[in-house]
Amino acid sequence: MENLASGIAAFVMIGLAIYIVFRSYNQLINPQPINTPIIGAVVAFISAMIAIILGTYKYIRGKKSKMSSVKLEAFNTIKDGTASGLAVVALILVSNGFLIADAIVGFIIAGIIVTIGFAAIKESSYVLIDACDKVCIDRSYMIKKIAEEVENVESAHLIRLRKSGPIYQGELEIKVSSDLTIKDFNEIKNKVINKVQSVFPEVERLTITLAEKDKLD
DSSP states (O other): OHHHHHHHHHHHHHHHHHHHHHHHHHHHHSOOOOSSHHHHHHHHHHHHHHHHHHHHHHHHHHHHHTOHHHHHHHHHHHHHHHHHHHHHHHHHHHHTTOTTHHHHHHHHHHHHHHHHHHHHHHHHHHHHTTOOOHHHHHHHHHHHHHHHTSTTEEEEEEEEEEEETTEEEEEEEEEEOTTOOHHHHHHHHHHHHHHHHHHOTTEEEEEEEEOGGGOOO
16 A cells, blocks of 8 residues: 555656646746746745755655655655745746746756656556566575575575565575485574575565475475
């Protein structure tokens, strides 16, 4: 649900971006003067400062919680701050007679919103279909190396990782000596899991199995 909410929020953001493009286009082909632009610039500047500070705080909290919806909200707030900052520039230019500045800044803001929205849709879509990107590939390689460093593990392969919200789950197949007992294998398995989770605490579930040729009696 957390990733589904992120995807829905991203689609709403893209819808708002389309509306901004529509308004900006109308302003471009038929520029209209803005009343009290300096007062508007002052208000927009204050808004930008507040939004950027709040967005930075949310990003820090979201990074600690590893929740994509919180990080999306942080980027959305920072985006609001950036948009307010660009509005300051547009209002100053409009007050000096450059009426199309309002439309140009509107297109830029819409572009920023679309970029953040598509990035959020990509991330949430990966999670919802149990897929992952380069992060999973890099961590899979590291987990394989960590497992092979454990005593009596001859090799490790078939590592698969998938993300579920802020956590990762995976499967790992290892090859061990054929003279080991099931008890020995369980001890090795626990060592691998503990070592992996000490490096990657977000990997909450790691299923470890024996290679087909190494099934223990």
